[in-house]
């Protein structure tokens with residue numbers, strides 16, 4: 001239900017962006033939740049409301065594996081949605097595979113993706129990345145988001161927009177990931193997760209944890225940060241005090 005609700009919200013956000021400026025820029029994520037949302041977009045009766053030829057698609061992170069590997073976020077996103085809608089291939093920007101032009105060099109592949117983002121940068125933000133309308137993220141059981149894990153140089157990265165990630169605790173060990181500065185350039189950041197195992201990191205992130213300890217705590221958008229949770233994942237969040245409107 002969470003994936004279907006997030007899918008409906010995504011379709012509306014894309015249509016709104018296309019109405020406002022003729023295009024929409026969306027950053028996809030991996031994991032069960034992230035891919036589940038794409039499947040629900042495909043299944044939605046409103047899927048056709050989107051002009052898929054005017055959507056710019058990026059990834060927040062990628063497993064650094066050979067092209068077509070079933071574990072790649074790109075492979076899963078294409079199967080779930082992109083192969084079923086009329087996207088413009090020139091506007092779909094996957095992160096490089098490990099058997100591509102950079103071979104096994106994840107750092108070179110990350111640097112190239114930063115160049116791709118910079119060429120699409122929007123002057124509205126002082127960050128050399130596109131003005132992403134919606135950037136979707138999952139949340140891991142220890143608070144990771146994208147491929148930024150606790151207490152790593154990658155979650156601490158404050159200069160580069162994209163990093164090669166090595167020795168990642170969640171397999172596969174080598175990945176490519178946007179950094180928090182790049183994530184924070186997005187207009188809206190949506191963190192989406194389900195299940196009791198995520199209740200603790202979600203509560204910590206919403207309770208003001210240090211992003212070095214809980215990377216999801218550092219993922220916020222310029223205009224909006226939305227947590228899309230099921231009841232189990234939201235169970236430990238302290239009730240937000242209602243500030244009386246005067």
Ligand SMILES: O=C(O)[C@H](O)[C@@H](O)[C@H](O)[C@H](O)COP(=O)(O)O
Pocket residue numbers: 029030031032033034061062063073137138139140144145146147170193
């Ligand atoms: O490449 C990845 O693995 C994802 O980008 C990762 O950040 C994922 O979103 C979280 O691990 C949550 O995954 P689940 O939604 O499957 O719990």
